């Protein structure tokens with residue numbers, strides 16, 4: 001039974017979509033969207049048909065990360081066609097408004113936008129739909145977790161205690177609504193100076209792994225801080241798409257293989 005003794009909400013799936021995987025974080029700025037995009041591309045390299053839904057309606061970053069600028073077209077009726085980039089199908093509220101326009105929305109509007117992006121987009125046949133969740137554990141997250149049959153959630157955290165405390169809350173939220181936690185990714189795990197090869201644990205290292213072990217959920221891998229990851233994301237050419245065999249893509253490909 002659902003928490004509070006209510007009957008479980010019915011969760012109709014998205015027709016044609018096999019698995020929906022949420023990528024979440026306890027707080028913003030930890031690299032959730034970067035991870036979501038590169039994970040989606042990693043899944044695509046495994047031969048899967050993959051879509052990415054930007055559910056971070058207050059701070060949509062998928063259009064920028066994938067270099068998408070066009071407005072989505074309607075398919076004649078009510079439904080919209082997703083855009084395509086690097087073999088991924090993509091939909092984001094950021095495609096409907098320009099980047100500088102703030103989303104000043106109350107909860108119910110956010111919910112209806114999310115529902116629309118799931119149910120009124122012609123996703124077609126997909127093996128995996130990766131959902132870039134908004135950061136935190138508010139209304140939008142809870143509703144997504146309750147309304148959509150999620151195959152599981154991947155939690156992204158940096159190694160600092162503060163980020164981990166928030167990640168733990170995110171994890172607890174998914175567990176509360178019976179969504180399987182597929183595991184934790186430690187982003188910005190360490191830095192290797194390209195000139196000297198010296199390694200620096202800028203935010204500490206290993207915190208997420210320890211946390212995963214403590215909580216009994218899988219640890220999916222660590223992604224170092226890399227200039228190439230930052231530059232490629234910010235220029236709309238994600239590393240896993242542009243340099244799939246390169247060293248910066250390896251961590252994401254490993255994570256994709258475990259998801």
Ligand code: ADP
Pocket residue numbers: 025027028029030031032033034035061187188223224225226227229230231233234
């Ligand atoms: P979030 O979705 O958690 O808010 P983003 O994915 O937008 O975070 O990342 C925040 C910033 O950090 C972006 O400029 C992004 O390019 C950068 N970033 C994310 N992960 C890495 C990484 N592993 N190495 C270097 N820069 C990163």
